Amino acid sequence: MKKIIVQLNKTFDNRVRLGIMSMLMVNDWVDFTTLRDLLELSDGRLASHIKALEEEQFIEVRKQFVGRKPNTSYRATKAGKKAFTDHLDALERMIKGVKE
Amino acid sequence: MKKIIVQLNKTFDNRVRLGIMSMLMVNDWVDFTTLRDLLELSDGRLASHIKALEEEQFIEVRKQFVGRKPNTSYRATKAGKKAFTDHLDALERMIKGVKE
DNA sequence: TTAAAGTACTTTGAAAAACAAAGTTATAAG
DNA sequence: CTTATAACTTTGTTTTTCAAAGTACTTTAA
Numbered sequence: 001m002k003k004i005i006v007q008l009n010k011t012f013d014n015r016v017r018l019g020i021m022s023m024l025m026v027n028d029w030v031d032f033t034t035l036r037d038l039l040e041l042s043d044g045r046l047a048s049h050i051k052a053l054e055e056e057q058f059i060e061v062r063k064q065f066v067g068r069k070p071n072t073s074y075r076a077t078k079a080g081k082k083a084f085t086d087h088l089d090a091l092e093r094m095i096k097g098v099k100e
Numbered sequence: 101m102k103k104i105i106v107q108l109n110k111t112f113d114n115r116v117r118l119g120i121m122s123m124l125m126v127n128d129w130v131d132f133t134t135l136r137d138l139l140e141l142s143d144g145r146l147a148s149h150i151k152a153l154e155e156e157q158f159i160e161v162r163k164q165f166v167g168r169k170p171n172t173s174y175r176a177t178k179a180g181k182k183a184f185t186d187h188l189d190a191l192e193r194m195i196k197g198v199k200e
Numbered sequence: 201t202t203a204a205a206g207t208a209c210t211t212t213g214a215a216a217a218a219c220a221a222a223g224t225t226a227t228a229a230g
Numbered sequence: 231c232t233t234a235t236a237a238c239t240t241t242g243t244t245t246t247t248c249a250a251a252g253t254a255c256t257t258t259a260a
Contacts, residue, residue, distance in 0.1 A: 004122075005139055008115040014247085015108040022104075022194045032208060039105055045248060047209055063208095068257070070207055088195070094122045095188070114218085132237060145219065147238055152217095163237095168228070170236055 007090035009083055011056055016041065016049045021084045024059060024076035031073040050074065058083055107190035109183055111156055116141065116149045121184045124159060124176040131173040150174065158183055 012018055019039045023030050036046045053059045058080030062073045076084070112118055119139045123130050136146045153159045158180030162173045176184070 003140070005115045005119045005141075008118065010115065013113055013115055015105045015110065015113055016247095018108065018191065019105045019194065025195065033206090036208095040103070041105075042249075043208065044210080044250080048248080051209095070256080072208060091118065094119065095125065116218095133235090136237095142220075143237065144221080144239080148218080151238095170227080172237065 004094055007086075008094070009087040009090075011052065011058065012084065012087050014049070016045065017053060020046075020049060020053060020074075021058070021076065021080070024074060025081060025084060027075075029062060029073040029075050031071055035074070053080070056080075056083070104194055107186075108194070109187040109190075111152065111158070112184065112187050114149070116145065117153060120146075120149060120153060120174075121158070121176065121180070124174060125181060125184060127175075129162060129173040129175050131171055135174070153180070156180075156183070 012021065016039065020035065023035060023038065032046070032050075035041075035050075036043060039046065050059065054061065057077055059074045060077050062075075064071050064073075112121070116139065120135065123135060123138065132146070132150075135141075135150075136143060139146065150159065154161065157177055159174045160177050162175075164171050164173075
């Protein structure tokens with residue numbers, strides 16, 4: 001039972017980021033406003049956490065026009081999904097396995 | 101599917117605190133040094149997170165002497181266990197349930 | 201046609217949280 | 231007498247988080 005904490009990903013030490021990733025694990029291409037409204041965040045707060053996840057390359061962006069309106073959507077990258085499931089696995093192991 | 105993020109407890113937005121709580125969910129009375137060594141933390145870092153959890157009344161302390169040496173142990177309170185399982189449940193619901 | 205509202209941010213600044221490093225008190229072992 | 235262990239606390243810095251306001255462009259409403 002070594003290196004318990006290190007296996008948890010620091011990027012996911014945040015409720016908002018957990019929320020974004022959860023959404024993007026199940027849904028392909030979720031747009032900015034949907035994310036903002038579902039997670040009940042301000043534009044700025046959402047944008048800042050999205051930026052953090054983008055910098056880690058855990059999510060990717062698609063910008064397009066729907067009709068005449070700009071539309072920005074996000075989805076989890078392969079690396080992002082892996083990092084997230086790894087994190088959750090580590091958490092589960094930690095909760096279940098910490099005896100001694 | 102409302103109030104997704106709010107159900108996650110801010111106190112557990114931290115790897116160290118998740119580690120401490122995980123330990124104390126399964127083990128009754130874990131002492132300071134054991135916690136410190138297993139989680140591979142410095143005295144100061146461990147102490148500060150313990151303090152935060154104590155202030156929330158999620159853990160309680162017992163100070164005694166073992167032989168001639170001081171020994172400080174911690175365990176999760178009822179409220180602490182509830183808060184932690186509530187948090188984990190919310191997380192699970194969020195991961196599994198965020199469709200739409 | 202002027203005003204208001206929506207989309208998707210960025211910037212700024214402040215507050216909160218986290219952390220490392222060193223200091224502390226007290227006992228105990230070598 | 232020196233070093234070590236236990237369990238912290240203090241100090242100061244760095245990092246993180248967030249709210250609030252600003253921006254640029256478009257569209258819808260009055």
